[in-house]
Amino acid sequence: MNIRLFNTLTKRIDAFSPLDPSRVRMYSCGPTVYDVAHIGNMRAFLLPDLLQRTLRVVGGFDVSWVMNITDIDDKTIRDSAVGSEKWRPEMGTQTTDALANLKMLTAFYAEEFHRDLASFNIVKKHFAAQPLATDYIPQMQALINDIMSSGYAYVSEGSVYFNVSAYAKRHEYGRLFAIDKENFREGVRIDADEYDRESVSDFVLWKARKDGEPYWDYDVNGTNLPGRPGWHIECSAMSKEILGLPFDIHTGGVDLRFPHHEDELAQCTAGYHEHDQATFWVHNEFLEVEGKKMSKSLGNFYTMRDLVAKGIDPLDVRYAMLQAHYRSVYNFTFDIVQGATTARKKIQDYVYDVKERSSFVEREAEGADPVAARVLRTTVFTELADDLHTPKALAALFSFMSQHSAAMLSPEEALSVLGVLSDINDVLAVFEISDRPVVIIPDNVSAIAQARWAARTAKDWSESDRLRADLTALGWTMNDGKDSFTLEPTL
């Protein structure tokens, strides 16, 4: 099925096709590993996950998905410095080697990051690579050299800056985001750090070494400029090195459009002489919590760990986020996560029912016309293919479920429907295709239930109610059927 995507470069929804027909190359801006992931991060990582899954399952493409891990920046340096309050014993023992300290802190959080991703069903096998910025310093230096040779960079007090005005004379600066240099907000920080750049809009490619900070030697025309890479240069160098330019899709949060992505693009044009770093740029909107932008000062800041500690299943959060389109601001509330739990369980129960029904046949009948399965696949996939419209995809799924109860499907139909559900879940990843888990009922619970059933059959309501109270106390719910009962653990 053909996929259509909103492209920030063209500012409209365009039909997608990869430059290399054999595979889609996609790069996502990953986390800076100085802390555990918060739910806003998770929304930003959900987008590329959903996208690569849709490209594979709905589009039928092979996908090479790369997500970088930024392990060198102001925050990681600050928090790994000797004497930092953020240092935790689990990270190891600090030494006088600033780079070693940095590596310990970032390795710790990178590990936490992978755990958070996994809890969100963003799985390792789908990544082609998760490169660390510090492993690509030579490539970054080479790129900076290339940019200097092109005349778009200058050295100032040991740092290297990108010269935006020189670049803008021959290239378009502002392709992803129309900036208005004449009207910078009043009171904007002109130059917060000590580095000396010629123009406010210039950005740093290489930061001069400061005492006590990690650094790499950098030979520029025979002069050593010890220091570390700027923020934007990492992604340009790593995406080129790993995927090659131009590649197909670049993803990130809306906040990265400017300056991060705009600068990445400019660096690739200036240094690699590629007009397009990527042909499609896809950005997810932000998430708010209870109607306000999430921030620590507002007290509405939640990490994944916070939610898990509250007893929330991360997959319910994933489901809740799927109910909103990735390009609209999503309002996260705890009520809605609770609703997501119920809704997701409903889908899961349906899958169990269909699975059970399909177990009566070995394989799909010859020449069978699985109309139901076809309807399900078409309605859901069409929505996903249309700029990842997950709310409509879920709506289509629920409509299908209400029109095709498992009981009215023939076993053959059930089997083909199950196959489609499996494909849908390869994209949404919020339920599981499996047999209904066998509930192990302890003997004492079973005995009480039997006793209650007997009392109930004898119309001894008070005894029946008393025994039900006993079961409730033990954490079990007894559901009376017409001729039999079921027991399930109370959630």
Place this chain on the structure above:
RNA sequence: GGUCCCGUGGUAGAGUGGCUAUACAGAGCUCUGCAAAAGCUCGUACAUCGGUUCAAAUCCGGUCGGGACCUCCA
């Protein structure tokens, strides 16, 4: 200050000018000793004022309100 987006029922959230979004919550019904579960049904929704149109939640303008980016930020 500049640029831009959004205001939909109790909540979240889709909506391409005329046709049921969907989910959760709630109400009623079926079933039922009571409940639970399941199924069915239901609800004076489109910020506001004006305009365009045979027709506007959907297009245009004003007003009010909220938000984003321009600065580290997912």
